[in-house]
Structures are given as C-alpha cells and as structure tokens.
Amino acid sequence: MSESTAQTDLWPAPTAPGTVDATVQVPGSKSVTNRALVLAALSSEPGWLRRPLRSRDTVLMADALRAMGVQIDELVNPGGGEVWRIIPAGLHGPASVDVGNAGTVMRFLPPVAALADGEVRFEGDPRAQERPLSGVIDALRVLGARIDDEGRGALPLTVHGAGSLAGGAVDVDASSSSQFVSALLLSGPRFNKGLELHHTGRTLPSLPHIRMTVDMLRKAGARVDAPQDGGTANVWRVAAGALLGRDLTVEPDLSNAAPFLAAALVTGGRVTVPDWPRRTTQPGDALRELFTRMGGSCTLTERGLTLTGGGRVHGITADLGEVGELAPVVAAVAALADGESHLSGIAHLRMHETDRLAALAAELNGLGGDVTETEDGLRIRPRPLHGGVFRTYEDHRLATAAAVLGLAVPGVEVENVATTGKTLPEFPQLWADMLAGTEPAGMGG
Ligand SMILES: O=C(O)C1=C[C@@H](OP(=O)(O)O)[C@@H](O)[C@H](O)C1
Numbered sequence: 001m002s003e004s005t006a007q008t009d010l011w012p013a014p015t016a017p018g019t020v021d022a023t024v025q026v027p028g029s030k031s032v033t034n035r036a037l038v039l040a041a042l043s044s045e046p047g048w049l050r051r052p053l054r055s056r057d058t059v060l061m062a063d064a065l066r067a068m069g070v071q072i073d074e075l076v077n078p079g080g081g082e083v084w085r086i087i088p089a090g091l092h093g094p095a096s097v098d099v100g101n102a103g104t105v106m107r108f109l110p111p112v113a114a115l116a117d118g119e120v121r122f123e124g125d126p127r128a129q130e131r132p133l134s135g136v137i138d139a140l141r142v143l144g145a146r147i148d149d150e151g152r153g154a155l156p157l158t159v160h161g162a163g164s165l166a167g168g169a170v171d172v173d174a175s176s177s178s179q180f181v182s183a184l185l186l187s188g189p190r191f192n193k194g195l196e197l198h199h200t201g202r203t204l205p206s207l208p209h210i211r212m213t214v215d216m217l218r219k220a221g222a223r224v225d226a227p228q229d230g231g232t233a234n235v236w237r238v239a240a241g242a243l244l245g246r247d248l249t250v251e252p253d254l255s256n257a258a259p260f261l262a263a264a265l266v267t268g269g270r271v272t273v274p275d276w277p278r279r280t281t282q283p284g285d286a287l288r289e290l291f292t293r294m295g296g297s298c299t300l301t302e303r304g305l306t307l308t309g310g311g312r313v314h315g316i317t318a319d320l321g322e323v324g325e326l327a328p329v330v331a332a333v334a335a336l337a338d339g340e341s342h343l344s345g346i347a348h349l350r351m352h353e354t355d356r357l358a359a360l361a362a363e364l365n366g367l368g369g370d371v372t373e374t375e376d377g378l379r380i381r382p383r384p385l386h387g388g389v390f391r392t393y394e395d396h397r398l399a400t401a402a403a404v405l406g407l408a409v410p411g412v413e414v415e416n417v418a419t420t421g422k423t424l425p426e427f428p429q430l431w432a433d434m435l436a437g438t439e440p441a442g443m444g445g
C-alpha cells in the first residue's frame with residue numbers, strides 16, 4: 001500500500017434511497033480489449049475491434065502499439081458504439097512506452113518489443129515499478145531477447161528489439177501473476193521456434209485469464225496446446241505461424257459489473273446487465289455463483305443477466321484465486337453480510353494496483369469493520385459501520401468497492417473516485433444513473 005494522495009478530492013458515495021431497480025450497460029472488457037489489440041498488432045492483416053473499452057489501460061495499450069508503428073484508427077459507428085481499425089505494420093523502435101499502472105501493458109508488451117526492430121523504452125507509474133515483472137524479463141532473455149533493466153527485474157527497462165526472436169522452451173514461475181504466462185503466449189506465434197512454456201511455481205492465479213489468452217489466440221488462427229484441454233499440466237505450447245486479422249465485438253467487462261450487481265444484492269433490488277455472454281472466459285462470470293451464495297438469485301435471459309437481491313446478505317467462504325479481480329467488491333458485500341466471510345487464494349493481490357489485502361482491511365476497519373488479513377486472504381466479520389473517508393490508493397477496484405459500502409452506510413466519502421478511469425471512466429455517472437431509477441424505501445418490490 002503506497003502513501004495515499006491528498007484527501008481533498010472526496011466523492012460522497014450516495015446512499016441507496018431504497019431498492020435499486022436498474023439496467024446498467026457495462027462498457028467493454030479491459031482484458032479482452034488489450035489482448036485483441038496485441039493480437040491485431042501482431043497479425044498479418046488488418047483487424048476490427050467493436051465496442052472496445054476506452055479507459056486509461058486500453059488507451060495506454062493503443063498508444064504504445066502506435067509508438068511501435070501500428071496504425072489504430074478510432075471510428076464512430078453510426079449504428080452505435082466505437083470501432084477501432086488496427087492496421088499492423090513492421091514493428092519498430094525507437095519508441096517510448098508509458099505503461100501507467102496497467103499490468104496488461106507492462107507484461108504483454110515487452111515480448112512485442114522484442115519482435116520490433118530497435119529500442120523500446122518502458123516506464124510507468126511509481127507503483128508499476130514495484131509490481132512483479134522478472135518472470136517476463138528472465139523468460140525473454142532465455143528466448144533470445146536483449147533487455148536492459150539495470151538488474152532491477154522490474155520497470156523501467158529498455159528492450160533492444162532485433163526484429164525477431166528465437167523462441168523455444170522456457171521455465172516461468174507465474175505464481176505472482178498469470179499475466180507472465182499470457183504475455184509470452186500472446187507473442188508466441190511470432191517467435192521463430194514458437195514457444196513451449198513450463199510454469200514452475202507452486203500456484204498459478206487467475207486461470208480464466210490464461211484460458212482467455214488461449215481462446216483468443218486460437219480464434220486468431222494460432223495453434224496452442226494447453227493444460228485446460230487435457231494437455232500436459234503446467235505446459236503451454238504455441239506453434240510458430242501467422243496470426244489472422246479478426247472482426248471482434250468486445251464483451252462487457254464482467255468484473256466491472258460487480259459493483260452494480262452488488263447494488264442489487266445489498267439493497268434487495270434488481271439489476272440487469274445487458275449482453276452478458278452465455279459462454280465466456282471472463283472471471284466475472286463467477287459473480288453469478290458467488291452472489292447467489294451470498295443471498296441473491298440470477299437469471300440469464302436474452303435481456304442479459306439479472307441479479308435480484310433476496311433482502312439478506314450472507315457471508316461466504318470462497319477461494320477467489322481464479323477470480324482475484326472480484327475480491328474488493330466481494331469483500332465490501334461481505335462487510336454488510338449477516339455472518340462471517342473467509343476469502344482465500346488471493347495472496348497475489350498484495351502486488352496489484354495497491355496491496356489490496358492491506359488496503360481493504362485498513363479501510364473497512366476505518367469505518368468500524370472487523371477485517372483481518374490471513375496468509376492468503378481476508379477474514380471479514382460484519383460490524384455496524386459508520387461513515388468516514390475511504391482511501392483508494394489509486395486503485396479503481398477500491399473505489400468501486402467503497403461505492404457499494406456507501407449504499408448502505410451513510411457518510412462514506414471516497415477518495416479520488418476518478419481512479420476508476422483505469423478501467424471504467426464512466427463509473428460515477430453509471431452509478432448515479434443506476435440510483436436515479438431507484439424505488440424509494442417502502443415502495444420497492
Ligand atoms: O490477464 C489479464 O487481463 C488479467 C489477469 C489478472 O492478473 P493477475 O494474474 O496478476 O492477478 C487480473 O487480476 C488482471 O486484472 C487482468
């Protein structure tokens with residue numbers, strides 16, 4: 001948890017005037033948008049991206065690829081929504097990349113830079129320099145890349161791209177971030193010998209995100225063997241070969257649907273998220289099961305996913321290792337529940353945008369909660385909460401978690417709500433719109 005910014009920018013989290021009843025159109029998935037941009041940049045023909053997410057993380061990704069020579073045109077679709085046309089070109093330096101605090105940018109792009117011709121310099125926010133990257137740096141060196149990180153094993157660094165990379169077999173410990181695996185797989189088809197990646201760590205978080213990588217690679221024409229389909233455990237193989245341009249419509253970001261669905265749960269109301277995919281690799285799909293266990297009920301129809309709160313919120317014992325992105329909002333809901341919760345499998349959240357376990361414990365306890373950190377998660381004992389400042393440590397998911405608490409706890413003031421711009425710049429407006437249709441207390445149902 002790094003030092004918090006000044007507390008001058010405080011957003012009074014609105015209290016729910018009654019039961020929420022709303023339809024919330026959630027913008028596109030960060031993880032899908034940024035993978036699609038990388039794959040399109042590496043492909044041999046132009047591609048299209050419909051309804052991409054426009055947020056800090058995805059704009060940083062697009063700008064970085066442009067800096068390496070890729071053309072990305074942003075078009076307005078008269079039928080609604082944005083369309084980006086990606087025209088790949090010979091990747092080249094010199095280029096300078098600002099990764100911000102985007103894990104996807106800082107991890108997915110050094111392998112792309114190794115394929116570029118020339119130097120690519122990577123810099124980022126102070127927090128990005130603390131986040132793990134050595135798994136990618138060390139693996140790229142084994143695969144033939146020259147990287148100057150002055151021995152840090154972290155940002156800032158310079159990749160001296162040679163226009164191609166040998167590739168081959170490599171061991172990677174990705175226990176601190178699944179993005180090490182995704183990063184190498186995404187560029188793998190463009191390595192001369194392809195890639196054979198052995199994960200050597202004891203644990204591997206966020207498996208759905210690795211499945212998303214494999215799925216999107218295959219849809220772009222890559223040949224991939226993965227443990228998920230009965231392949232060798234902990235081994236991924238990517239054959240060398242060309243990638244095809246795609247015309248892809250981005251699914252809504254299901255992890256960013258979490259605070260809105262949580263609003264239905266904690267107010268005993270109803271929220272529908274249109275365009276919820278019937279099949280998806282996004283970890284946010286697990287919200288259906290998690291929030292059902294916490295007292296809601298879900299229906300998936302052609303209108304989308306509707307979550308209806310049951311009037312009571314239950315505590316939960318859950319291993320969130322595969323779906324760590326959901327932990328902050330689940331923790332907020334758990335703090336409002338009728339019983340204790342144990343969230344486990346999320347030690348790696350200590351190296352996310354902030355130390356999320358420390359931050360959630362400190363901020364929930366600051367409002368009167370009883371939260372303790374465990375070795376790999378949080379124990380949350382619901383207590384009557386009171387208002388106060390909820391610090392967000394430049395972490396979008398801390399801000400949205402605080403908004404959920406604010407629905408039930410008067411006087412919650414959220415520091416720097418604009419930090420939601422990392423993946424959901426429209427958050428305050430979407431939240432206000434959701435509440436505008438809320439039935440006053442006593443009239444809901
Ligand atoms: O590949 C991806 O798009 C992501 C993978 C996960 O990272 P970790 O495995 O580092 O948790 C997730 O938390 C992050 O928000 C997005």
Ligand SMILES: C=C(OP(=O)(O)O)C(=O)O
Binds near residue numbers: 101103353397423
């Ligand atoms: C961990 C997250 O982001 P990043 O892609 O920066 O790792 C997140 O969005 O919860």
